[in-house]
Amino acid sequence: MDQIAAMRAFVRVVEAGTFSRAADLLDMPKPTVTKHIQQLEAHLRTKLLNRSTRRVAVTPDGAAYYERAVALLSDLDELDGSMTRSQASPAGRLRVDVPSSLALYALIPALPDFFARYPDIQLDLGVTDRPVDLLAENVDCAIRGGERLDPTLIARRIGALPLMHYASPAYIARHGLPEHPRDLAQGHRVIGYFSARTGRPMAFDMVRGEESYELRLPHVLATNDSTAYLAAGLAGLGITQTIDAMVGPYLETGALVRVLPEWQAGPIVLHVVYAPNRHLSSRLRVFVDWVAELFGSGGAYRPAGPALHLPVRAPG
CATH class of the missing domain: 1.10.10.10 (Winged helix-like DNA-binding domain superfamily/Winged helix DNA-binding domain)
Structure with missing residues (x-):
C-alpha cells in the first residue's frame, strides 16, 4: 500500500x-x-x-x-x-575532505565552475591523505580512492584514475630508462608510498594487457602524502607511479618524462562517501552531483582546468 x-x-x-x-x-x-x-x-x-x-x-x-x-x-x-x-539556490556551510593530490590538481582548479553555479555555498575543504572520521570531525563527505572502503559509510562511485610511471630527466641521466618492469630491480630507484592509516607500503603495480607484476622494491624515500610524493619525483629521487592529472603540466615543460609507457597500474577508483545518518542537505546533494560530473561518473577523470604548479626545481 x-x-x-x-x-x-x-x-x-x-x-x-x-x-x-x-x-x-x-x-x-x-x-x-x-x-x-x-x-x-x-x-x-x-x-x-x-x-x-x-x-x-x-x-x-x-x-x-x-x-x-x-x-x-x-x-x-x-x-x-x-x-x-x-x-x-542551496546555501550554507559544507565541510569536505579530499586527498591532497585531487584537491590541488583536480578539484581546486574546477571550483570556479562550482561557485558560479552555487554562489551561496561556503566550502570548508580539508586537504589530507589521512583518512578522517566523518562523524567525529564533523565532515559532511569525503572523496576516497580505492575499493577498500569503510562498510559503515554510504559510497557513490564517481570515476577512476589510471596510474602511469614518471621520472625526471635528471634521474634518467643518472640511471637510464627502464625497458621492462624487471629492470626496476636492477640499478633503479622507486619512490615509495605508504598508507597514512596503517603505515603499510603500497605495491608498485605494472600491468600490460594480460601481463602483470606486483613489485615490492626497496626505496631510498617513502612518503604518505601524494603532493610530497610528486615533489620527490620532480627532485629526481626515483620513479613515481601517479595519476596523469598531477603530472600534465610537468610533462609539457619537460620536468617529468613518462617511463614504461605501455605499462600502467590501477586505476584508482574514486568514491564520495558520507555517513548514513548524515542529513543529505541540498548543498551536499549538489556537491556530490557536481563531483560526479567533474570526474565522469563511472569513467576516467577528464581535466577540468589548469593544474597548480609545485615550486620544486629538479637538481642539475
Whole structure:
C-alpha cells in the first residue's frame, strides 16, 4: 500500500463528500480511490467512512484520523516545497575532505565552475591523505580512492584514475630508462608510498594487457602524502607511479618524462562517501552531483582546468 497516496485519497473523499467527486479531483479512476480507502482501513484496522448510495459519512475514528492526516500532509507538502526552493539556490556551510593530490590538481582548479553555479555555498575543504572520521570531525563527505572502503559509510562511485610511471630527466641521466618492469630491480630507484592509516607500503603495480607484476622494491624515500610524493619525483629521487592529472603540466615543460609507457597500474577508483545518518542537505546533494560530473561518473577523470604548479626545481 502507498500510505501517502491512500491518505490523500481519504482526505479528498472526506472533503468532496463522494467517491466520484474525489476521483475527479484526484484525476484517478473511482475504483482506485475505493481501493486506497479499503487498504487504509485494513491497515488501520478500523472503519473510517460509512458509505451510502449518494454520500459518505465520516466515523468518529475517521474524523480523528482526518484531522491528523490533514496536518501531516500539509507538513509534507511544506517540506517538499522548501526542499525544491533550497535546491534551486542551496546555501550554507559544507565541510569536505579530499586527498591532497585531487584537491590541488583536480578539484581546486574546477571550483570556479562550482561557485558560479552555487554562489551561496561556503566550502570548508580539508586537504589530507589521512583518512578522517566523518562523524567525529564533523565532515559532511569525503572523496576516497580505492575499493577498500569503510562498510559503515554510504559510497557513490564517481570515476577512476589510471596510474602511469614518471621520472625526471635528471634521474634518467643518472640511471637510464627502464625497458621492462624487471629492470626496476636492477640499478633503479622507486619512490615509495605508504598508507597514512596503517603505515603499510603500497605495491608498485605494472600491468600490460594480460601481463602483470606486483613489485615490492626497496626505496631510498617513502612518503604518505601524494603532493610530497610528486615533489620527490620532480627532485629526481626515483620513479613515481601517479595519476596523469598531477603530472600534465610537468610533462609539457619537460620536468617529468613518462617511463614504461605501455605499462600502467590501477586505476584508482574514486568514491564520495558520507555517513548514513548524515542529513543529505541540498548543498551536499549538489556537491556530490557536481563531483560526479567533474570526474565522469563511472569513467576516467577528464581535466577540468589548469593544474597548480609545485615550486620544486629538479637538481642539475
